[in-house]
Structures are given as structure tokens and as C-alpha cells.
Amino acid sequence: MFETLQAPPADKILSLIAAYAADPREGKVDLGVGVYRDPTGATPILASVREAERRLLETQKTKAYLGIAGDPAFCKAVQTLIFGTDAPHDRLKALQTPGGSGALAITMGFAAKLSQRLHIPSPSWGNHAAIARSVGFEIVQYPYYDAATGSVNFSAMKAALEKAAEGDVILLHGCCHNPTGADLNKDQWAEVAEILIARKLLALVDIAYQGFGDGLEEDGWSVRYLAGRLPEMLVASSCSKNFGIYRDRTGAAFVLGKTAEEAAVAQAQIMVVARTSYSMPPDHGAAVVRIILEDEALAAQWRDEVETMRQRITGLRKALSEAFRLRTNSNAYDFLMESRGMFSLIGVTEAQARRLREEFAIYLVDDGRINIAGLREDQVETFVEAVVTVKG
Numbered sequence: 001m002f003e004t005l006q007a008p009p010a011d012k013i014l015s016l017i018a019a020y021a022a023d024p025r026e027g028k029v030d031l032g033v034g035v036y037r038d039p040t041g042a043t044p045i046l047a048s049v050r051e052a053e054r055r056l057l058e059t060q061k062t063k064a065y066l067g068i069a070g071d072p073a074f075c076k077a078v079q080t081l082i083f084g085t086d087a088p089h090d091r092l093k094a095l096q097t098p099g100g101s102g103a104l105a106i107t108m109g110f111a112a113k114l115s116q117r118l119h120i121p122s123p124s125w126g127n128h129a130a131i132a133r134s135v136g137f138e139i140v141q142y143p144y145y146d147a148a149t150g151s152v153n154f155s156a157m158k159a160a161l162e163k164a165a166e167g168d169v170i171l172l173h174g175c176c177h178n179p180t181g182a183d184l185n186k187d188q189w190a191e192v193a194e195i196l197i198a199r200k201l202l203a204l205v206d207i208a209y210q211g212f213g214d215g216l217e218e219d220g221w222s223v224r225y226l227a228g229r230l231p232e233m234l235v236a237s238s239c240s241k242n243f244g245i246y247r248d249r250t251g252a253a254f255v256l257g258k259t260a261e262e263a264a265v266a267q268a269q270i271m272v273v274a275r276t277s278y279s280m281p282p283d284h285g286a287a288v289v290r291i292i293l294e295d296e297a298l299a300a301q302w303r304d305e306v307e308t309m310r311q312r313i314t315g316l317r318k319a320l321s322e323a324f325r326l327r328t329n330s331n332a333y334d335f336l337m338e339s340r341g342m343f344s345l346i347g348v349t350e351a352q353a354r355r356l357r358e359e360f361a362i363y364l365v366d367d368g369r370i371n372i373a374g375l376r377e378d379q380v381e382t383f384v385e386a387v388v389t390v391k392g
């Protein structure tokens with residue numbers, strides 16, 4: 001049977017992990033997969049996470065199943081982290097998930113039973129379309145990014161959303177847009193909310209980088225605002241990045257219903273999707289997150305650690321745009337300073353990205369996405385020089 005199979009194309013982001021590891025060149029630069037790196041290039045385990053793991057080892061008495069929705073205490077803590085204290089919590093239901101991708105898979109799997117079309121921004125994280133396709137959605141791309149200015153093309157986005165059909169699902173990035181780093185401002189979020197309401201569209205918000213843009217509270221603003229305005233909504237969140245627990249696969253899915261009863265039924269339907277896929281979420285990472293968020297001192301330490309990561313990214317954005325300004329004698333790269341989160345598009349073609357990899361040992365995604373946190377401060381100038389060289 002298997003002889004008829006063809007190998008699928010390699011994942012454009014994850015294949016870089018192995019390619020980078022196999023590269024023997026000294027001074028290679030990894031701007032590929034979205035993991036935070038400290039100034040030495042390492043992805044350390046946060047001190048708050050280590051402490052929570054120590055406590056978990058000491059206190060955990062069983063590894064018996066928790067159930068399809070995971071640990072209610074984890075769900076409650078993450079719900080407050082993302083939605084704040086003033087949200088309509090009675091109309092919100094949460095599920096612990098295997099990472100942000102797990103949250104996307106079950107929310108999309110659920111939404112695909114209600115709707116045929118999912119609108120995703122162009123560009124978006126590659127796995128959005130892949131997951132959507134796997135659950136049977138027809139995908140419509142809406143214009144999002146203006147490469148000429150490095151910012152959101154809001155008028156085009158709005159015009160496209162205004163044409164969406166009633167009941168369509170609209171995928172939005174809550175903050176730190178992946179791959180562009182270009183986010184909506186508050187006025188634009190308000191306009192989007194009005195379109196969603198007027199056109200009876202269902203929002204699915206992916207928030208995977210809370211804390212890496214303007215701060216934990218600030219980055220949650222979009223979700224909090226929408227939760228206050230919309231009758232119904234889905235949210236997929238990840239703890240991979242802001243807790244640095246990538247391989248522990250920890251995330252959460254949320255459903256906001258018109259009433260508490262409707263939210264509970266929707267959650268039960270999402271649980272069916274989870275049950276027929278991975279059945280129940282892994283718990284180690286979620287337990288760590290719960291321990292941190294439930295302990296005031298540990299939570300404060302974690303918030304400081306997130307802020308340190310955020311500031312490093314912001315500092316690198318500034319250093320990069322200044323180095324480009326000096327080297328190109330133009331403000332063409334100022335957008336790097338105005339964008340948020342780990343990612344930006346550096347504006348290279350696929351061939352130029354390949355050249356950066358082959359000639360300069362700089363690993364970035366083929367679409368020109370760079371993980372800014374992957375740069376070391378002492379690599380900024382070499383990187384800028386290499387980009388200017390390949391662009392000619």
C-alpha cells in the first residue's frame with residue numbers, strides 16, 4: 001500500500017531545526033523556529049519554571065487521568081491571564097490543550113462543523129492553513145500586510161472582511177503577528193469587532209506570544225476587548241513561548257458563548273473533537289503553569305522573566321533597525337522597530353533566503369521571516385551586511 005505514497009513537502013519552519021543542527025560552520029545564525037534565545041544564544045529553562053517543577057516533583061501524588069478538558073485550576077489561571085478579571089467569565093469555557101497547535105486543531109475542528117469557510121490573514125503562520133485544511137475548511141486569505149511599509153494594510157483587510165459571508169470564521173492574531181510582527185492598533189480592533197458583529201462572523205483568535213509585544217496585560221487587550229464586545233468567539237492560546245516550555249506542549253482553548261449554557265454545550269462539542277484526536281492533554285507543562293500562576297511570588301518572578309525576554313526582543317529590534325538605517329542610509333527598515341514580537345519579514349525572496357543559508361550560514365524561513373530573538377547582539381552587523389549583500 002505504501003508504495004504509492006509520495007513524501008510530503010518538508011515543514012518550512014521545523015525542517016530548519018535539523019538543517020541548522022547539521023551545519024558544521026562556526027558563527028552560524030539561527031533565525032528559524034520561533035523559540036526565544038538569550039544573549040548567549042541559549043533557550044534556558046526559566047527560573048520560575050524550574051522552581052515550579054521542583055515543587056511539582058515533590059507534591060504530585062498521582063498521574064491518573066485528569067479528563068478531556070484537563071485541569072480546571074490550570075484553565076482558570078490561564079483564562080484570567082489572557083482575559084483579565086473583568087471578562088464575562090460566566091460565558092467562557094476553557095480546555096487545556098497540547099500546545100497552541102492542539103488548541104487550534106480542536107477549535108478549528110469544532111468550527112468546521114458549524115461553518116465552511118475560514119478566512120486567514122495573508123500572510124499567516126503556515127500551520128494555520130494546514131490545520132484548517134485538515135479539518136475540511138475552505139480557506140480564504142484576506143489581505144493583511146503591506147510589505148512596502150512593513151505595516152498592516154488595514155483598508156484592504158477591512159474591505160475583505162466586509163465581504164465575508166454570514167457564519168464564516170475569521171482567524172485573527174491576538175498580538176505579535178506571525179510572521180510579520182505587524183499588529184492592529186486599538187481603533188482597528190474596534191473596527192474589526194464591529195464588522196464581526198454586523199456580518200455575523202465568528203472570530204477565532206490565536207494568541208501565542210502574549211508578553212512578547214508590549215507586555216502581558218497590553219498584549220491581552222485585543223482578546224479582552226473582543227470578549228467584551230462579541231456574542232461568541234473562540235480563542236487558541238499557547239504557553240510555549242511565554243513560559244519557555246515548548247516541548248512540554250501546553251496551551252488552552254476557550255469558547256465564549258452567548259449564554260453560560262451555550263458555552264457549556266460548545267465546550268462539550270470541542271471535547272468530542274479532542275477525545276477523538278489526542279483524548280486528553282499532557283499535564284506536566286500545565287501543572288507547572290498552574291503552580292506559577294497560583295503562587296503570588298512565583299508569578300511575580302515569572303512576569304519579570306517574561307519582561308526580560310520582551311525587552312531583549314525590543315532592544316534587538318531597535319539595534320537592527322538602526323544598523324539597517326546606517327548601512328542603507330534609508331528608513332526602509334524602521335518598521336522593525338515598530339513591529340512587535342519575535343518575528344518580522346525581512347523582505348527577501350526564497351532564493352535570497354537560500355543564499356543567506358548557503359553562503360552566510362544564516363537560517364531563516366523561506367518567506368523571509370526572521371526570529372529576532374535568535375540574533376546575538378554581536379551578530380547584528382554581520383546579519384545586516386549579509387541581507388544587504390543578497391538583496392543586491
Ligand code: LMR
Pocket residue numbers: 013014032033034035125127178
Ligand atoms: C514558529 O512559528 O516558529 C513556532 O510557532 C514553531 C512552529 O511550530 O512552527
